[in-house]
Structures are given as structure tokens and as C-alpha cells.
Amino acid sequence: MREPKIKEGRGLSKVMQSWFLHQVQTRCQLPARSTTQTTASQPGHALWGDTKPGPSRSPILYSYFRSSCSWRVRIALALKGIDYETVPINLIKDGGQQFSKDFQALNPMKQVPALKIDGITIHQSLAIIEYLEETRPTPRLLPQDPKKRASVRMISDLIAGGIQPLQNLSVLKQVGEEFQLTWAQNAIISGFNALEQILQSTAGTYCVGDEVTMADLCLVPQVANAERFKVDCTPYPTISSINKRLLVLEAFQVTHPCRQPDTPTELRA
Amino acid sequence: VEAGFHHPILYSYFRSSCSWRVRIALALKGIDYETVPINLIKDGGQQFSKDFQALNPMKQVPALKIDGITIHQSLAIIEYLEETRPTPRLLPQDPKKRASVRMISDLIAGGIQPLQNLSVLKQVGEEFQLTWAQNAIISGFNALEQILQSTAGTYCVGDEVSCPQVFLYYRFKVDCTLYPTISSINKRLLVLEAFQVTHPCRQPDTPTELRA
Numbered sequence: 001m002r003e004p005k006i007k008e009g010r011g012l013s014k015v016m017q018s019w020f021l022h023q024v025q026t027r028c029q030l031p032a033r034s035t036t037q038t039t040a041s042q043p044g045h046a047l048w049g050d051t052k053p054g055p056s057r058s059p060i061l062y063s064y065f066r067s068s069c070s071w072r073v074r075i076a077l078a079l080k081g082i083d084y085e086t087v088p089i090n091l092i093k094d095g096g097q098q099f100s101k102d103f104q105a106l107n108p109m110k111q112v113p114a115l116k117i118d119g120i121t122i123h124q125s126l127a128i129i130e131y132l133e134e135t136r137p138t139p140r141l142l143p144q145d146p147k148k149r150a151s152v153r154m155i156s157d158l159i160a161g162g163i164q165p166l167q168n169l170s171v172l173k174q175v176g177e178e179f180q181l182t183w184a185q186n187a188i189i190s191g192f193n194a195l196e197q198i199l200q201s202t203a204g205t206y207c208v209g210d211e212v213t214m215a216d217l218c219l220v221p222q223v224a225n226a227e228r229f230k231v232d233c234t235p236y237p238t239i240s241s242i243n244k245r246l247l248v249l250e251a252f253q254v255t256h257p258c259r260q261p262d263t264p265t266e267l268r269a
Numbered sequence: 270v271e272a273g274f275h276h277p278i279l280y281s282y283f284r285s286s287c288s289w290r291v292r293i294a295l296a297l298k299g300i301d302y303e304t305v306p307i308n309l310i311k312d313g314g315q316q317f318s319k320d321f322q323a324l325n326p327m328k329q330v331p332a333l334k335i336d337g338i339t340i341h342q343s344l345a346i347i348e349y350l351e352e353t354r355p356t357p358r359l360l361p362q363d364p365k366k367r368a369s370v371r372m373i374s375d376l377i378a379g380g381i382q383p384l385q386n387l388s389v390l391k392q393v394g395e396e397f398q399l400t401w402a403q404n405a406i407i408s409g410f411n412a413l414e415q416i417l418q419s420t421a422g423t424y425c426v427g428d429e430v431s432c433p434q435v436f437l438y439y440r441f442k443v444d445c446t447l448y449p450t451i452s453s454i455n456k457r458l459l460v461l462e463a464f465q466v467t468h469p470c471r472q473p474d475t476p477t478e479l480r481a
Contacts, residue, residue, distance in 0.1 A: 107412075108411065108412035108413075108415040108416055109376060109380060109408075109409075109412040110412070111380075118365070120365050120368065122368045122372055123372060124371065124372045124375035124376060124379065124380075126371065126375055126379075127368055127371035127372040127374075127375050128368075130367070130368070130371055131364055131365075131367070131368040131371075134364045134367065135364050146349055146352045146353050147336070147338050147349075149348070149349070149352065150338065150340045150345055150346075150348070150349040153342065153344065153345035153348055153349075154340055154341060154342045154345040156345075157342035157344055157345050157378075157379070158327060158342060160375075160379055161342065161344075161375070161378055161379035161383055162327060162329075162342075162383060165379055165380060165383045165384060166383060166384070166389065170408075171384065174401075174404070183392070186392065190327075190388075191327070193326065194325075194326035194327040194328070195326075197326040198326055
């Protein structure tokens, strides 16, 4: 297979460098106090301060319609038939609602998703999914066999740790507008080159064998990101065909970014 | 080469923090293994060789050959070791505490390290590498310091060592006095034998000038 080439980075332009330095100086806050931001108020939605977690309440998912990490968790909740309430966090409006003091208290990484469930708050999408798997074990999202579980985790980590963090919003902001597209494409192409190879030995109907697993929850949102960043997926036939098969499943449909409470009208299905 | 049926084989770079995580897990669990060093810099980067790429298409360390399979991604390796060699535990039994452990591990392994690894720094360019790496670490440590204030006991989550996440970021000159919880946990961990013997300064491929 001819691997798509990574475009060589040329470093950052002088303009970008000084912009970047300014960002570093203003954004790198010490733990004690956060940057002053407009507190997000969301008419029609519960404010996190008001919603106390507890066994009698349904879980609360802090999510952004287009966040691939949030989408992974939405799929897991849907597959496991867990009802939940969505509190949308708009990553762009108001300077980014993830930077509000309230949300930062919930998730100091200032990222979505975060899930309030069973009296605790968990963030990091795969940690959330593993918790759901351990506490609501059916239907399974991880196979029983440890070697197959290793494959599922390997693929999930490749995507969630090896691709997505390199092309998320805050990194692209640092890279700067001029280079954003190339940078994101590079991250995805490197990862997909590897993933296509790996899937050739693990995949059946889906990423690992013939059951939907956590790896599939990571794949579909990442392919959606690839499309947003105009990555040509024809060099990745295995990724593409698995993605197609997954997208027809109900859990992937109802949780799709185009069908969320916070999906803008012009992007709604 | 047989896929580690008799003796696990760890593909590792002495200074790779991801490799170090797995070395600690293997040491804590008392698992003997063979090291195959992969130098990320020499020969244009040995991770780019055809052989290694066949082993790990992501062209990264660590990779572990064990029980007839090859696993990469450090946390996937550690979870496999935990499931197949369950003592001593690296994850607590309680699901909520396990969630905390995974959350912290993912924050570091997915939220900090990938942003300051070698291939990303190459793309950022030499002039800017240090600031970029510092930024990645500072953002992550700001969050981690806050989180640890509610999860930590002697170590990151309670009083048992879990999913070892030791990192030595002195290389990037991050001022760790700003992170007292991270620093004190790090100090306590560094005296443990498993963290000592697996330290970058004591590896088969540690250059002479960096050896302890």
C-alpha cells in the first residue's frame, strides 16, 4: 500500500511565533486561579452548579455536538441503553465555554466530555467508557479474551491518544490558522496509515472481530474528523468499510453530531 | 523471532516516558523480559525501519511481544499485564477508583505526552520546541495538580501505586515547584525499587554520559 506522505513541517512563521508566545503567556495559568472568562449561562439548560449528582438522577453528559471525544461516550451510553441529560458546552462561543470557572471545576483539563454519574464526575472519554463497561456490563464493549481486549485498547489508544489530541481545537489554535489544515491532516494521515495496517489483522465485521467494541466508538468519530479536515480516505479501505457498517447502526445514528441538542440549525440532519 | 512466548521482549528507548511506564509495570509485577533498544534518533530514527514498522505501524515505542502477540500503546500493554498477571494490582478493585486511575493515566498519556513527543516537536521546529513542550506540560500539570488534590493519598489515587505515571520533565525545564502534589508524589515513587531499576539512567541503551 502506498502510504500517503506527511507534509514536512517548516516550523512556524514569525507572525505565528509571536502570536503563539502571547498565547503561552496568557493561557498558562497556575493551578490557583483560572483565567477570567465569561461564566457560561445556558438558558434552557441546567447549570452544573445546580445539578447535584445522585443515584436518583440520570447521568449528566457535558458534550459538544462536534467533539469526537464526546461522540464516543454518547455512543457508549446509547449502546448500553443508559438515559442521560446533555449539558452542551460550546467550545467556541463566549470565548469557549470550557474555560468558564464552573466547568473548569468540573474538569480541570477544560475539555469535553465529562460525565456525572453515580455521584462522581469522570472525564477522559476512554476512562468514562471503561467505567460504564465495568458498572453496566451488558451489552459488552470489550471482548472477554485478554488478547482481544488488548487489541481493542490498542486501537482505541492509537486514536484517542495518538491522533485526536494532535488535531483538537486547542492545539490547532496554537498552530495558527495558516498551518491548521496541514497540521491536522498530518496527524490523521500518520495515524490512519498505521491503523489501516493494524486493522488488517484484527478486523472482522468491525475493528476487532465481529462485535462492536470500544475501538469502533473511537473509529467513527475520527473518520468524521478526517472528513472535516478533507483527508482523502480512499487509501484506507478497511477503515472506510468498517466506518460505513457502523454508521448504519442506531446507536451511531442517534448520537451523530448532526442530531444533538446543540447542533446548529444549518448543520442539523 | 518468536513472539515472546518464552520471554517477553520489550522494544524500548531509554528516555521514552511511554517505555518507562511499561518498564515499571513489568518490574512491579516481577516479569522478566528482554530489552531490544530502539534508538529514536540514531540512523534517522530506528523506529522508522521496515522491521520495526511491521511490529508497530505507529513507529513508536514501546511495543511488547508477549504470549505470542505484540501489543503497543503503553496503557493497553499495562492493562493486558494487569489482566493476565493480576498481582500485585496496578488498578484498585473499586470501579470509581479505577475510573480515577484511568482518568489520570489518560490525561498524561493522551493529553500531555503526545503533544510533546519527538515527532510533534520535529514538526514544530527547533526554534519553538522548548516553548511548545513546556506549554503542553504546563497545561496538563495545571489540571493534574487540581485533580490529584481530591484523589491522592500517598500516591496518585489512594495509597497504592497504580498505573505508574512517573515522568521526569526536567528535560523541558518545567518549574515543578508550582506543582507540590505532583512533586511530592513523584518523590515518593522515585525511591521505590521498580522506579529506580527502570529509570532512564540505568537502561541497556543509556548513553555512557547519562548513566547513573
